[in-house]
Amino acid sequence: MPIHTARLIHTSDLDNETIDNAHRLLVEAYGGQFTETDWEHTLGGMHAVIAHRGALIAHAAVVQRRLLYRGSALRCGYVEGVAVHQDWRGQGLGNAVMDAAEQVIGGAYQIGALSATGAGERLYRPRGWLGWRGPTSVL
Structure with missing residues (x-):
């Protein structure tokens, strides 16, 4: 199995084409259940992306949130918008974008968090x- 490495890019440095392609990938990956609110939550942080011949095939984002726990506000790196194009699933790309997301969390946040679907739990x-x-x- 080939080894994939995600590229990390802040939302502010993404070009319009990559933004559009990431949005399309997420809508398709979630079967149309990825809302505009979900998309807005994905923006404003670091994006882990993998492209093949110019096409975006995997994505994850880490955005800052405050997580309240026992009266303390923790600086949280929240994972959003994890998806792999259906033609590329099962080849380690989900792990590759999560490797990059976890690198961001480990370097900048006190804790990481995410919300998982049943399929996502098999990755996380x-x-x-x-x-x-x-x-x-x-x-």
Whole structure:
């Protein structure tokens, strides 16, 4: 299996074509269930991208959030918009974009967090991500 490496780019440095391609990839990967609100949550941080011959085939983003835990506000790197083009699944690209996302989290944040679909859990759990058992809310 070939080894893939994601390129890290801040939202402000993404060109319009890459932004459009990332949005399209996410909408397609989530079967049309990826909303404009989901897209907005994906912007404003670092993006891990993998392209093949100019086509975007994998994406993940890390954006800053505040996570309140036991009265403390933690600086959180929140993973958003993880997707691999359907023709490229099963080749390690999900792990490659998560490698890059985790590098960002480890270098800049106190904690990492994400919300996972059932399919996503198969990617995240073997990497050491744990399910949260407590309540959650948005401020």
